[in-house]
Amino acid sequence: MKIKESLASKIFDAFNYVIMILLMLVMVYPLIYIFSASISDNALVSSGDVLLLPKQVTLIAYKQLVTNPDLWISYWNTIRYTIVQMILTLLVTSAMAYPLAKKWLPGRKIILMMAAFTLLFSGGMIPTFLVVQKLGMLNSIWAIVLPSLISTWYLFIMRTFFEALPEELEDAATIDGCSSIQVLLRIVLPLSLPVMMTIGLFTAVNQWNAFFDALIYLNERSMYPLQIMLRNILVAGTTIQGEGDLSLLQTMKYAIIMIATLPILCVYPFIQKYFVQGTMIGGIKG
Structure with a gap:
């Protein structure tokens, strides 16, 4: 038997999903950024051009x-x-x-x-x-x-x-x-x-x-x-x-x-x- 959810319950669940997604983004973004910056060109990282995805990929920092x-x-x-x-x-x-x-x-x-x-x-x-x-x-x-x-x-x-x-x-x-x-x-x-x-x-x-x-x-x-x-x-x-x-x-x-x-x-x-x-x-x- 399927229980019918009230409107307040649906709103509460939707609010929880939004909060969880925002928290996930807040925690995941720094990891993605740090990884992208670690394999990007140093000049682009220093100038702030790297925001999410890596640019001019290089592994020279890891090699060093x-x-x-x-x-x-x-x-x-x-x-x-x-x-x-x-x-x-x-x-x-x-x-x-x-x-x-x-x-x-x-x-x-x-x-x-x-x-x-x-x-x-x-x-x-x-x-x-x-x-x-x-x-x-x-x-x-x-x-x-x-x-x-x-x-x-x-x-x-x-x-x-x-x-x-x-x-x-x-x-x-x-x-x-x-x-x-x-x-x-x-x-x-x-x-x-x-x-x-x-x-x-x-x-x-x-x-x-x-x-x-x-x-x-x-x-x-x-x-x-x-x-x-x-x-x-x-x-x-x-x-x-x-x-x-x-x-x-x-x-x-x-x-x-x-x-x-x-x-x-x-x-x-x-x-x-x-x-x-x-x-x-x-x-x-x-």
Whole structure:
């Protein structure tokens, strides 16, 4: 039986379609423009003649970048920083969120209050730098990974997700002789794939785009991530090694943006379904 929609409902749906199309255009246009500018003639880009489609297509900006070893060194640094950060964040956050999801945990409310306190207040940049320095982590991967290893917001999302899991499954595993660690690894985590993928995506994107920590903690050029190279070209207006054709600087800016953005754009569609499930289930208990 077909339900007849009212005039107000049709108007509301049409309004939603218009808004969604406008939002899509607002988000897609910058990507198309950046790609077009990256493969267009530098003079046309600088003069503002490139508005949507590329003009006088050339790949010289990409050639200038991919033939430079600094690009691949910084790319590898960003990849390993992101992978290590994501894996350790998921392990440590789940290890902390699982016991906090149990009402029998002694001091549970106090720990939650202390964790929530960090949402409003932090030690600050200078004390954090001094801690990293005293621990001897400067110019190392751990200076990038450890200070931001646990996010309180992700901790609360994962804890809420764990609370919504059926306790009967854990009780059955305990009766079969599983320890708490085994229950977490064999029962809880496999059932928590949506929230794990969601937090993993957020963590990976944040680390992939991060550059401020690298500016503070890293002094060696060989340790710089990709975003430092991107910053040097966009903000400082320099080429990768202080060399190269400065007339290509404008198109190189757009080319390096495309190179830095492409991996995240390729990964997101494959985990989008987990992203939607994780954000919905992780925020609603039931």
